[in-house]
Amino acid sequence: xxxxxxxxxxxxxxxxxxxxxxxxxxxxxxxxxxxxxxxxxxxxxxxxxxxxxxxxxxxxxxxxxxxxxxxxxxxxxxxxxxxxxxxxxxxxxxxxxxxxxxxxxxxxxxxxxxxxxxxxxxxxxxxxxxxxxxxxxxxxxxxxxxxxxxxxxxxxxxxxxxxxxxxxxxxxxxxxxxxxxxxxxxxxxxxxxxxxxxxxxxxxxxxxxxxxxxxxxxxxxxxxxxxxxxxxxxxxxxxxxxxxxxxxxxxxxxxxxxxxxxxxxxxxxxxxxxxxxxxxxxxxxxxxx
Amino acid sequence: xxxxxxxxxxxxxxxxxxxxxxxxxxxxxxxxxxxxxxxxxxxxxxxxxxxxxxxxxxxxxxxxxxxxxxxxxxxxxxxxxxxxxxxxxxxxxxxxxxxxxxxxxxxxxxxxxxxxxxxxxxxxxxxxxxxxxxxxxxxxxxxxxxxxxxxxxxxxxxxxxxxxxxxxxxxxxxxxxxxxxxxxxxxxxxxxxxxxxxxxxxxxxxxxxxxxxxxxxxxxxxxxxxxxxxxxxxxxxxxxxxxxxxxxxxxxxxxxxxxxxxxxxxxxxxxxxxxxxxxxxxxxxxxxxxxxxxxxxxxxxxxxxxxxxxxxxxxxxxxxxxxxxxxxxxxxxxxxxxxxxxxxxxxxxxxxxxxxxxxx
Numbered sequence: 001x002x003x004x005x006x007x008x009x010x011x012x013x014x015x016x017x018x019x020x021x022x023x024x025x026x027x028x029x030x031x032x033x034x035x036x037x038x039x040x041x042x043x044x045x046x047x048x049x050x051x052x053x054x055x056x057x058x059x060x061x062x063x064x065x066x067x068x069x070x071x072x073x074x075x076x077x078x079x080x081x082x083x084x085x086x087x088x089x090x091x092x093x094x095x096x097x098x099x100x101x102x103x104x105x106x107x108x109x110x111x112x113x114x115x116x117x118x119x120x121x122x123x124x125x126x127x128x129x130x131x132x133x134x135x136x137x138x139x140x141x142x143x144x145x146x147x148x149x150x151x152x153x154x155x156x157x158x159x160x161x162x163x164x165x166x167x168x169x170x171x172x173x174x175x176x177x178x179x180x181x182x183x184x185x186x187x188x189x190x191x192x193x194x195x196x197x198x199x200x201x202x203x204x205x206x207x208x209x210x211x212x213x214x215x216x217x218x219x220x221x222x223x224x225x226x227x228x229x230x231x232x233x234x235x236x237x238x239x240x241x242x243x244x245x246x247x248x249x250x251x252x253x254x255x256x257x258x259x260x261x262x263x264x265x266x267x268x269x270x271x272x273x274x275x276x277x278x279x280x281x282x283x284x285x286x287x288x289x
Numbered sequence: 290x291x292x293x294x295x296x297x298x299x300x301x302x303x304x305x306x307x308x309x310x311x312x313x314x315x316x317x318x319x320x321x322x323x324x325x326x327x328x329x330x331x332x333x334x335x336x337x338x339x340x341x342x343x344x345x346x347x348x349x350x351x352x353x354x355x356x357x358x359x360x361x362x363x364x365x366x367x368x369x370x371x372x373x374x375x376x377x378x379x380x381x382x383x384x385x386x387x388x389x390x391x392x393x394x395x396x397x398x399x400x401x402x403x404x405x406x407x408x409x410x411x412x413x414x415x416x417x418x419x420x421x422x423x424x425x426x427x428x429x430x431x432x433x434x435x436x437x438x439x440x441x442x443x444x445x446x447x448x449x450x451x452x453x454x455x456x457x458x459x460x461x462x463x464x465x466x467x468x469x470x471x472x473x474x475x476x477x478x479x480x481x482x483x484x485x486x487x488x489x490x491x492x493x494x495x496x497x498x499x500x501x502x503x504x505x506x507x508x509x510x511x512x513x514x515x516x517x518x519x520x521x522x523x524x525x526x527x528x529x530x531x532x533x534x535x536x537x538x539x540x541x542x543x544x545x546x547x548x549x550x551x552x553x554x555x556x557x558x559x560x561x562x563x564x565x566x567x568x569x570x571x572x573x574x575x576x577x578x579x580x581x582x583x584x585x586x587x588x589x590x591x592x593x594x595x596x597x598x599x600x601x602x603x604x605x606x607x608x609x610x611x612x613x614x615x616x617x618x619x620x621x622x623x624x625x626x627x628x629x630x631x632x633x634x635x636x637x638x639x640x641x642x643x644x645x646x647x648x649x
Binding site: 083107121122124133140143149159197 | 493498552
């Protein structure tokens with residue numbers, strides 16, 4: 001199962017230039033070019049409940065960042081805000097200086113934010129290859145008329161669709177499963193296919209919602225290698241929600257901790273591990289006797 | 290190699306569908322030539338062709354796009370009356386083939402405009418609104434045409450919502466659409482061959498659309514709307530695209546249907562017709578284009594074949610429908626079909642391998 005033998009090493013992490021990770025202050029003008037995604041005062045309320053409350057967060061280009069927190073902290077809600085499934089009550093989301101807050105979901109994707117889902121959402125009845133081709137939809141153009149009347153443009157674009165789909169599937173060595181219906185894949189492969197489909201949209205920022213959920217330790221180890229490889233090959237920023245601390249501490253360069261919709265801590269993995277507030281959020285406060 | 294095999298799988302299935310229709314056409318044509326087809330069957334040929342086109346087009350909405358449309362007869366009606374009016378206006382001076390083609394094209398145009406008007410507001414909503422709106426649309430079109438008079442004289446077209454008298458036609462003027470009595474004196478331009486060509490055109494459009502970039506997007510929206518949005522697909526656009534293309538094809542089928550009769554009334558295209566088309570699609574299998582073609586042919590012939598049992602006709606018809614639907618999903622039969630398919634694919638694979646070896 002373990003196709004990549006190497007384990008994560010500290011040098012590998014320093015291969016790409018690190019940006020001062022998740023920062024809370026307003027980013028100085030000279031550092032703007034190094035930021036992929038920035039949220040300012042991002043908030044959403046559902047009838048008085050502040051699910052995400054005044055979150056300030058920035059992710060550097062080619063940074064792997066983690067978002068952790070207890071259940072119900074608002075992590076997935078935060079992803080849904082970034083992809084505009086929910087419209088933020090307040091705040092802005094800057095993606096390369098473009099404010100994507102309030103755009104439609106599909107527009108946000110075209111601007112460069114791609115995501116996977118906690119509860120897998122594949123196109124179950126379609127083949128693995130078609131799932132990736134749909135991910136490539138915005139990347140390769142061909143109109144409806146050239147499709148119906150089989151104009152040369154259709155054939156040209158279909159060839160490109162096919163080649164690029166197989167290329168992308170090869171990241172996870174899934175090219176041999178191209179014709180299998182996506183719904184009949186094993187659970188782990190479904191998660192991997194979701195990542196491939198998200199990558200196909202050519203994103204600037206990739207959001208992974210619990211990518212290791214349901215995977216065994218060796219699969220998780222392999223996934224960590226893949227996450228690093230994806231970042232290095234595609235040169236994109238990755239923000240992931242994960243409960244598996246080995247994965248989070250292993251691949252993330254910056255971590256933000258969310259609790260009750262608020263960011264309670266930010267920093268490098270070692271800083272987070274020692275942060276008393278984080279320990280309190282996860283384990284509860286130690287009673288003094 | 291991988292690519293060739295993948296392409297040929299979809300293409301092979303499509304070729305079987307085209308071949309099936311062509312074979313059926315040739316066999317029927319031979320029966321007619323040799324005089325062994327009954328008059329009642331010959332009278333049914335164009336309606337069968339029209340219903341096959343309707344089932345195929347509705348399959349695009351119900352099966353491929355995953356929306357429920359209950360007003361397909363409305364588009365059929367719009368296409369039928371547009372076709373009749375255009376053909377009548379062109380007059381008998383024009384070549385029949387050209388007249389028919391212009392009639393079909395204008396039927397497709399008006400039906401697709403109606404499709405856009407209905408679909409544009411509805412497709413922006415989530416949920417089952419389309420079923421409700423199309424249901425109302427079918428009824429509204431029927432009632433509008435029941436109260437619609439259209440005539441032509443040397444001053445041009447006149448229309449009225451009151452009566453034929455209100456048109457105020459001069460001498461020599463003709464009433465083209467006469468309220469509840471519909472249109473009469475329609476030139477008989479439809480033929481079995483025209484019907485065959487329209488089926489092939491409809492299949493060509495629908496099957497090619499499904500196996501293209503746009504078709505994948507339509508199916509993506511059907512399978513998972515949120516995921517489709519998350520990869521940048523404009524959901525409204527592709528739902529509307531499927532709906533409007535289906536409407537245009539239904540309009541053409543309506544024009545073909547109408548030009549088989551000397552007169553057509555608006556009440557022919559009512560809710561029952563919409564449901565009949567939906568039954569054809571459901572029985573053939575939603576999203577299964579070939580199944581829809583077969584069920585359209587069978588279910589159009591069946592009521593006529595059952596005429597000998599008189600009053601029990603529709604009862605038997607219903608029993609056949611229920612039986613067919615139950616049997617299709619019977620677990621033992623499903624299993625049996627799977628085995629047969631495996632046996633065939635194993636045989637084919639064996640042939641492929643042998644072919645490969647001898648090729649080397």
